[in-house]
Amino acid sequence: xxxxxxxxxxxxxxxxxxxxxxxxxRALFAVVSRPEVVSLAGGMPAVTALPLDAVGSMIGDLxxxxxxxxxxxxxxxxxxxxxxxxxxxxxxxxITGASADDVVVTVGSQQGLDLVSRVFLDPGDxxxxxxxxxxxxxxxxxxxxxxxxxxxxDADGLIPQALSDALVALAARGQRPKLxxxxxxxxxxxxxxxxxxxxxxxxxxAEAHDLxxxxxxxxxxxxxxxxxxxxxxxxxxxxxxxxxxxxxTFAPGLRVGWVCAxxxxxxxxILASEAQVLCPPALSQLVVAEYLDSQPWLEQVKVFRELxxxxxxxxxxxxxxxxPTGVSWTRPDGGFYIWMTLPDGLDxxxxxxxxxxxxxxxxxxxxxxxxxxxxxxxxxxxxxPEPERIREGVRRLAGVIEEELELRxxxxxxxxxxxxxxxxxxxxxxxxxxxxx
Amino acid sequence: xxxxxxxxDHPAPAGPxxxxxxxxxxxxxxxERDVSLRSGRRVAEALRQAGVETRILDADADLLAxxxxxxxxxxxxxxxxxxxxDGSLRSVLELAGIPFVGTAAGSCRIAWDKPSAKxxxxxxxxxxxxxVALPHSTFRELGAGAVLDLISxxxxxxxxxxxxxxxxxxxxxxxxxxxxxxxxMVSCFAYADTVLVExxxxxxxxxxxxxDGPAGPRALPAVEIDPASGVxxxxxxxxxxxxTYHTPxxxxxxxxHAVEDLAVTVHRTLGLRDLSRTDAxxxxxxxxxxxxxxxxxxxxxxxxxPMAVAAAGLDLGATLRGLVSAAVxxxx
Numbered sequence: 067x068x069x070x071x072x073x074x075x076x077x078x079x080x081x082x083x084x085x086x087x088x089x090x091x092r093a094l095f096a097v098v099s100r101p102e103v104v105s106l107a108g109g110m111p112a113v114t115a116l117p118l119d120a121v122g123s124m125i126g127d128l129x130x131x132x133x134x135x136x137x138x139x140x141x142x143x144x145x146x147x148x149x150x151x152x153x154x155x156x157x158x159x160x161i162t163g164a165s166a167d168d169v170v171v172t173v174g175s176q177q178g179l180d181l182v183s184r185v186f187l188d189p190g191d192x193x194x195x196x197x198x199x200x201x202x203x204x205x206x207x208x209x210x211x212x213x214x215x216x217x218x219x220d221a222d223g224l225i226p227q228a229l230s231d232a233l234v235a236l237a238a239r240g241q242r243p244k245l246x247x248x249x250x251x252x253x254x255x256x257x258x259x260x261x262x263x264x265x266x267x268x269x270x271x272a273e274a275h276d277l278x279x280x281x282x283x284x285x286x287x288x289x290x291x292x293x294x295x296x297x298x299x300x301x302x303x304x305x306x307x308x309x310x311x312x313x314x315t316f317a318p319g320l321r322v323g324w325v326c327a328x329x330x331x332x333x334x335x336i337l338a339s340e341a342q343v344l345c346p347p348a349l350s351q352l353v354v355a356e357y358l359d360s361q362p363w364l365e366q367v368k369v370f371r372e373l374x375x376x377x378x379x380x381x382x383x384x385x386x387x388x389x390p391t392g393v394s395w396t397r398p399d400g401g402f403y404i405w406m407t408l409p410d411g412l413d414x415x416x417x418x419x420x421x422x423x424x425x426x427x428x429x430x431x432x433x434x435x436x437x438x439x440x441x442x443x444x445x446x447x448x449x450x451p452e453p454e455r456i457r458e459g460v461r462r463l464a465g466v467i468e469e470e471l472e473l474r475x476x477x478x479x480x481x482x483x484x485x486x487x488x489x490x491x492x493x494x495x496x497x498x499x500x501x502x503x
Numbered sequence: 504x505x506x507x508x509x510x511x512d513h514p515a516p517a518g519p520x521x522x523x524x525x526x527x528x529x530x531x532x533x534x535e536r537d538v539s540l541r542s543g544r545r546v547a548e549a550l551r552q553a554g555v556e557t558r559i560l561d562a563d564a565d566l567l568a569x570x571x572x573x574x575x576x577x578x579x580x581x582x583x584x585x586x587x588x589d590g591s592l593r594s595v596l597e598l599a600g601i602p603f604v605g606t607a608a609g610s611c612r613i614a615w616d617k618p619s620a621k622x623x624x625x626x627x628x629x630x631x632x633x634x635v636a637l638p639h640s641t642f643r644e645l646g647a648g649a650v651l652d653l654i655s656x657x658x659x660x661x662x663x664x665x666x667x668x669x670x671x672x673x674x675x676x677x678x679x680x681x682x683x684x685x686x687x688m689v690s691c692f693a694y695a696d697t698v699l700v701e702x703x704x705x706x707x708x709x710x711x712x713x714x715d716g717p718a719g720p721r722a723l724p725a726v727e728i729d730p731a732s733g734v735x736x737x738x739x740x741x742x743x744x745x746x747t748y749h750t751p752x753x754x755x756x757x758x759x760h761a762v763e764d765l766a767v768t769v770h771r772t773l774g775l776r777d778l779s780r781t782d783a784x785x786x787x788x789x790x791x792x793x794x795x796x797x798x799x800x801x802x803x804x805x806x807x808x809p810m811a812v813a814a815a816g817l818d819l820g821a822t823l824r825g826l827v828s829a830a831v832x833x834x835x
Binding site: 069071073076079087089097103413417422423425476478 | 530532533534535536537538540563639642643647648651671673674685686688689690692693694727729737738740741742743744745746747748749750804805810
């Protein structure tokens, strides 16, 4: 007697779909959207800080004037007016000398990363990525059936020596990585920024090893001290593929990003993009172009910076005041994220049901690694909740961690020293937590 | 106990039910919110296809006001996890005089708490694996090491560690070595305040759905569960392709009757109403062991009650409409 597996195509899926299964973690996230839960999980920009009335009028006017263009197919490479404006945006990060022809507009920078992956990666290829690394990038590399090798970071970002060591170790095994994927500014999820000296060192290593660098820079203009770190692409045009996005500086719902690449690569990216989406959405591109032309968008970026700075300050204040001893965290100078390290033995994923029960959500650290690291880490996002919600969320999370510590003391006999709140400003030194991977 | 379609006598509505207005409750704040939302959508679609005007509401702070502003003839509770199954929400509905499909609040409290349900079912003469259920405080006060040693010595290995309340296999772990017990306890206590440790019985896992009809509760064909990984965990439950289901279960006729009898016994013993799903395991010796019962069974594409309804030759929409009509009739 044959049974049913409830899927008539179960024996036909591509190998790359292995692992696409229902997960408890994903299920728990269904609760996160409820207002009862303080979500420190998702990295959603605070779009309510936008001048929505002005944007609405602008879009209405745009349709009236340019509806035939806005609602039509467009160029596979993207609207030329927007590509020229993108040059000006990149110039803010020191990228000069690029041409509008070097830019490919994409459906968010996520599509840009997917295109790069499709153009360069074969199954089994090695990709170097920071430890931890952006979960969306790991998903792209997994779909390409690439093998991710993580390279350690610390408070100053990717460690050059660790990169060299990784390259040497791979070479000893006869392997040559296709790409280095890096988020140099206000890293997702680690919250750290690559120092100037290390930028030079990383590019020198890339040159020495003929390594292609993928620079993903969605947060570059969101530094709280208004300092804009020159992009890697600004120093090296022929070895760095730059991914940019309007999701954090304007609106993620429009899904507009871009890739700036050497011309030979660019041509392949365009062909790959046309095969994938035909063309990026004309309406979204026109909205962004009009916004950049007609609205004080740099002033709006300042508004975002101040808003996120206030929320970062609130989160750090609450963490300093409320977290039990043994917990440490990074202190970002920009962007959206704080990376937390739990006391030894605690498992952020196993702790998550208790967190949901206590109506607070975070992202377990294990999702930011391709190799099972990150069990004792978690990512907190401060970008979306109001400050009072951030305080309440941290208070709840501190309670969850204390309960977990108590359980471990009961069952595993691990002494948990000095579990008093406040007191020492744990992890509140000048830099990030010392045990950041 | 026969389960052939001809023998099933579910409450069939006399005619079209366009005049019946139902609300499906789905979502909630339990860990199983995602499953509940999918169950709720499927129930609502089935009811609409059966001619019942149906809308879906979440179980949140707006619920009572929404029901007061636009009353329904009956509610169908597709909530999984605490609020939908522990009787608390049903108590409020009873207080408000709102008819609903499913078990009354008092009986839910016992069915929801796995140790209480096991004790009641064992008292009724059915088999269930030996167990102990303890809160964290007991381990803390008596010393976890000594208590865990006692548990593994008395119950033997392997063991199943599971939350005393909850479903979808969340927090459930099979323990083959006593050394793995402490960390399993830590993980399990993230889901519940009390942990149930149960002797593991190897065998064939089955799920038997029961529907009330005019002649009393009747079992639907037993569904045999055969996960590819050998473990019927969350992924195996909700990822099509990861588990093979056999309906009816590939068991000798006598054993099939025994598992169906068990499900009806559980339904009656615990005072369940309208629908339930009993999970059991058939050991290598053919003995049937009760594991747990669900008063708000899953209704997703991979859930076993809809499979059993189809295997019984019934239409899901008509069956659910019958349950809604029964709830409306009770209120009258």
